[in-house]
Amino acid sequence: MRTRLFLACLLALPLAGGIDALAQGTRAPQPSASATLAPEAQPIRAFYDALLDSMKRARELGVMGRYKRLEPVIDAAFNFPMMTQAMVGPAWASMSAADQTALISRVRRMTIAGYAQNFDGYSGENFVVSPATQQRDGDQIVTTNMTLPGKEDVAFLYRMHSSGGSWKIVDVFLDGYVSQVAFRRSDFASTLRSGGAAALNQKLDALTDKMLATP
16 A cells, blocks of 8 residues: 555645644544544545545455545545635636636546555555544544554544535645645645646646556
8 A cells, every 4th residue: 555655745845834733642532432423524434434445445446446436425525626726826816717627627636546546455454533623713623543553643634614514625634734735735836837727737637647547
């Protein structure tokens, strides 16, 4: 499984601000049998259940099979319009509606492909979701951990935003403090400056195509 390489790449830029206090003691407590997850945590639990199933069936499914297995649950769990706007930053306001739509589609495809490629096997991993949440500027922070037998747990914090009556992910903090949105904003910035939305679309297509070409 490429999970550790995937995390190492994203952890290269500790860019997240305003989350430091939440990074202290981010290990998710083991929920009791009677623990009920808050509504904002339930999409994450459904996503994790599908991810574990995909990991356990990795060889059977292949990368495209894993992509198709994860696609509906990731669509249900992630708010790609909000995430893409935040990743693009100030340049978003000057983009045409067509460019915005195209970028949302590509960020979505890249995200699903990333999980399909990197979580490509199962070695006893588990995902623990804390039933308790923390409020942050009107959103909710959900604390989770990926456990790896014989290795240190990896913390994932999810920022959940309520829109249209449902809670969806608008950012993921790896190891409890590294914002995926901030990482992508930094990564996208030079491409947007040099070639605009068209160049970024081309870059994301190439990246995703490469991930999906992996056996």
